[in-house]
Amino acid sequence: MTVATQPAPRTRRLGRLLAGVGLSILLANCAAGPEASRAGPAPVAIAHPPLPPMKRFTGRPDTPSRRANAELARDFLDLSFLMESGRALPTLSRFEGPIAVRLGGAVPPTAVAEAQALVGRLRSEARIPVRLADGANPPHPAEGLVSVEFLPRAEMHKLVPEAACFVVPRISSWAEYRNVRRTKAMDWGTLATRERAAVFIPADTSPQEVRDCLHEEVAQAMGPLNDLYSLHDTVFNDDNFVSALSGFDMVMLRTYNAPELHSGMTRAEVAALLPKVLERVNPAGGKVRQSAPADETPREWVRAVETALGPGVSATGRRSAARRAVEIAERQHWRDGRAGFSWFILGRLSLNGDLETAFTSFLRAALIFRSHPGMEIQAAHVDMQLAAFALSAGQAEDTLIFADRAIPAARKAQNAALLATLLFVRAEALELKGQKAAAAAVRLDGLGWARYGFGSDDEVWRRLAEIRALSPAAQLNRAAAAVAAQG
Structure with missing residues (x-):
């Protein structure tokens, strides 16, 4: 979210x-x-x-991407250049360079292991240069920073009662969020390049919900911002049937952070490069028959x-x-x-x-x-x-x-x-x-x-x-x- x-x-x-x-x-x-x-x-x-x-589960979910690259290109553009409200994003924004993920607040007992596993998958499957920072190895000024703060559910719901967890740009703490939450600083559409993002998760929730929130919100901090009800095999869908990052999600994240792309590119510029990027990122997708595009979901x-x-x-x-x-x-x-x-x-x-x-x-x-x-x-x-x-x-x-x-x-x-x-x-x-x-x-x-x-x-x-x-x-x-x- x-x-x-x-x-x-x-x-x-x-x-x-x-x-x-x-x-x-x-x-x-x-x-x-x-x-x-x-x-x-x-x-x-x-x-x-x-x-x-x-x-606890080990390894990654057995949910490979089964779609043709032409379909993936359509999905990528809709996920990356639209907000869920239907508002268009003018340009691509992402972290440029290495990223550190830092846990803070009342960190639940299982959260560190879940974050380690997530970061490992993001490195190996999405090829994102990301690491988990800690006291011994704090974030470096040259790194982009995703701060994950755990706080009591009741405190979070005082300000955002509808959300189970969420991610916002440009800040690193709950205290910052309280001060700027109603300002344009929270508008993803005004970003040129991502440098900081904050994820907020209840500390008093189940281990699975901690994992689910880490997967979805950290993925959106580093990748597409939209969610599409027309997609069925992804965490980028509000129906929440898929709770851990899938094979489709890793293809989207690897494409989003591909070296051929960069912050500031328009939808047309990205669209022109996507066929070659996906051919490299997902070679199996070139052998799959393309299906008809889904129609637009009415508001x-x-x-x-x-x-x-x-x-x-x-x-x-x-x-x-x-x-x-x-x-x-x-x-x-x-x-x-x-x-x-x-x-x-x-x-x-x-x-x-x-x-x-x-x-x-x-x-x-x-x-x-x-x-x-x-x-x-x-x-x-x-x-x-x-x-x-x-x-x-x-x-x-x-x-x-x-x-x-x-x-x-x-x-x-x-x-x-x-x-x-x-x-x-x-x-x-x-x-x-x-x-x-x-x-x-x-x-x-x-x-x-x-x-x-x-x-x-x-x-x-x-x-x-x-x-x-x-x-x-x-x-x-x-x-x-x-x-x-x-x-």
Whole structure:
């Protein structure tokens, strides 16, 4: 998320959980009935056993770029010379020369290792001359500087309530941002050359969210500023299905920082050089058949999506906005990721009270995502929702089908939160089949990934409890407790 003169929500927005893994316990509540949920005994504190060690991914996500270089050139120009608002950028701006990344503030325990891994990928895959600075090796005056500051979420949201994390130009600290946040200094469009940029990330968030924010915001500090809903295999997309830098992203970053280009070039000047640059950067792209360009995304669709996902809107208003997004997608005759995302949002927002619409919407999203190679992670998010429906209905075999085909995609995309949720669902399905030992092993595996995906122990146990509550066995237990409480 880049922030201009007037901060506006962009990619790492608070509503990102709608494209993530937050699973509504309302499925279970609806199945058990409102009286059961109201009449049940008061919750009591439960002493949980120690969690297993946190699991973490190694290496890079298995998400190679599959598009022709001519397509990549179009995407590069739209990512590099437009802001998300549709405003055109007159020239290219980037860091010229070596770059140092410096961590500051209340740095979370996992952040240093994540930053080291990110910097390593940027050097090896994007060929950017970047290093991680520290006390022993501080930034040099000749280096460009990307300062990553961690601060309490509540403090950050006092000034930018819509954002989960963001990047701004020309400054290096939160104190500077407070002083200049409403001035033209924050306008990326006025930059000739990038020399400093600051990334702000909550310190009190999950390890996965720390990684996701580092990947997206540091990438935008060193590369394109725009996000395009028409792209499906990138962090440069507001749907947030892709959470770690993909093969496409590394091609974009390597191209953005290619020696043939420099700050101050116009769109036409860059366009003239792109074929040769991409031929060198991505030789495989010259052998791929070119597809037709996606049509422009109407601003009214973007506004509908932002309303559905943004803060300060009633549940009714969110659902209405989601329906508008679907209507616009249908009117545009879309069958791409934007159409799938529209149905997915409507499905998520319909879980509270309209399960028929939710289920139908997820089926429509699944059909779209599964019809496009390369949208496996999008389909995995939908399969998780469909698995939850199957589990709530006591359909163990169907639950396993949905979970088992989604788990590999979650692993490949390195989404621990989604992976943990799928493993929890799978464990409950195995319980229904009487395979208790297998269920316990799968659940234990999920707990390790959940520590990375969800963060605090309390949040891990809460997520597990949500999934367990979907099982018919849990629903029967709640109903029995409600009857007992009524005497």
